[in-house]
Amino acid sequence: MKDKLQKIGLVLGSAFLTLAFIEFLLAIPVYYFVKGNGNTFYSRPHLHWLFEEDPVLGFKAAPNLKKKNPPPPGLPNAPRRKMWFDLETDNNGFRYNDHLYGRKPPDEIRIFSLGGSTTFGAESPNKMTYPQQLEDLIHDPKIRVINAGVGGYRSIHLLKYYQKVIRNFEPDIITIYSGWNDFEDFIASYWEPKNPHGHALKSQFELAKIPFGNFSLVWGAGKLYYSFKGYNRTVSVGVDVDLQQKYLRKARSQVWQNEHRDNIQELISVAKADGVIPVLIIFPSPQFENASSEVKSYADQDINMAGNWDAFVIALRHIRSNLRVLAEENGIPLIDVNNSFEKLNNDYKAKFNLFVDRQHLTPKGNTVIAETMLDPIRNIIKQRKLRILNRS
Structure with missing residues (x-):
């Protein structure tokens, strides 16, 4: 019996030491190269510090x-996305440097910029996001442009975010910058119709809840599990023919297109019922119609298109068409920012330099957005002021 117990102890001890050794070997690359580096696009599985789960919204900033921190050096080609080096949110989770209270002064105009990661602008300092640049260009202390973008938000999130949060701050105008995430989320297995919790x-969030998740073995196994389930929406490096065909099929699907259109329509209706002016944004992208093979090849290298140029052109065509019809x-007003791009x-090389990847913008790209929006927004502000005068 004693020998048997000794053998069991020896086996268990050996197993423990083996696991400890593997943990040590894994911990170095996982914690130093992955978990310790929150500035790259590919270290996304631990970004729960940037967000909070929410029972209605799914998540929020x-x-x-x-x-x-000082801005890190950029890279000549994708992924040249460097993020979160100069970032502030207020006590409401808005990327806004000033104090914003629920009760609005009577002479103040509030413009809320709704959108996803491109609006949030993690690649730029707070002052260089397009909402903040737009506020600076308007240069009126009584007109606020609040960055209410949240990375990963698609149209269902914007609708619920407005209903639960934004309307409490008495908005006068909302700008709606949406569509990209509706398409890309539809490709992943977590997507469910009208469900903000599939994002x-x-x-x-799930990885952060795993017991003993700080151990690299547990964290790595969890990451592998969700990868097999198709939960990781990442940008692939290089051309994957199977993925390329999947993107093309999904781009043509009416499912995500109809959901995007329906959610934006409901958001428009709710905002108008509140007396708010909704403004649709035709957002910019590096992709364009009838590009040559030379352009597409360069895009694979420079903005990491991974062979999916044609799929995004198709998806963007549908998004922009739907937005024009809705407007x-x-x-309601529609601002075609993409026309400037x-x-x-x-x-095209100069155009690509306005982007850090196939979607997100550099600070200079945000400047082009703000400058393009300036005159139309000024006219919409005038409309809003007239409405207020007519009511008084």
């Missing part, structure tokens, strides 16, 4: 964040 950050049917199609 965390309040009172403050990261101030791009789902696996990150016309509802009699399309002027650079013949100089």
Whole structure:
């Protein structure tokens, strides 16, 4: 009996030492190269510090964040996305440097910029996001432009975010920058119709809840599990033919297109019922119609298109068409920001330099957005002021 117990102890001890050794070997790359580096796109599985789970919204931006570091050096080609080096959120989770209270002064105009990661602008300092640049260009202390973008939000999130949060701050105008995440989330297995809890950050929240998740073995196994389930929405490096065909099929699907259109329509209706002016944004992208093979090949290298240029052109065509129809049917303003970027199609390398990848913008790209929006927004502000005068 004693010998048997000794053998069991020896086996268990050996197993423990083996696991400890593997844990030590894994801990170095996992913690030093992955978990310790929150500035790269590929270290996404631990970004729950940037967000909070929410029973209605699925998730939201965390309040009172403050990261101030020198900007890291950029890279010549994708992924050149460097994030979260200069980032602040207020006590409401908005990426806004000033104090914002629920009760609005009577002479103040509030514009809320709704959108996903491109609006939040983690690649830029707070002052260089397009909402903040737009506020600075308007240069009126009584007009606020609040960055209410949340990375990963698609149209269902924008609708619920407005209903639960934004309307409490008495908005006068909301700008709606939406569509990209509706398409890309639809490709992943976590997507469910009208469900804000199936989102791009789902696996990150789940990984954070795993018991003993700080051990690299447990964390790595969890990450592998969610990867097999198709929960990780990441940008692949290089051309994957199977994934390329999947993107093309999904881009043509009416399912995500109809959901996006329905959610934006409901958001428009709810906002108008509140007396708010909704403004649709035709958002910019590096992709454009009828590009040559030379352009697409360079895009694979420079902005990491991974062979999916044509799929995104198809998806963007549907998004923009739906937004134009919605604006016309509802009699609301539409600002075509993409038109300013399309002027650079013949100089595509210069155009790509306004983006850090196939979607997100550099600070200079945000400047182009803000400058393009300036005059239309000024006219919409005038409309809003007239409405207020007519009511008084």
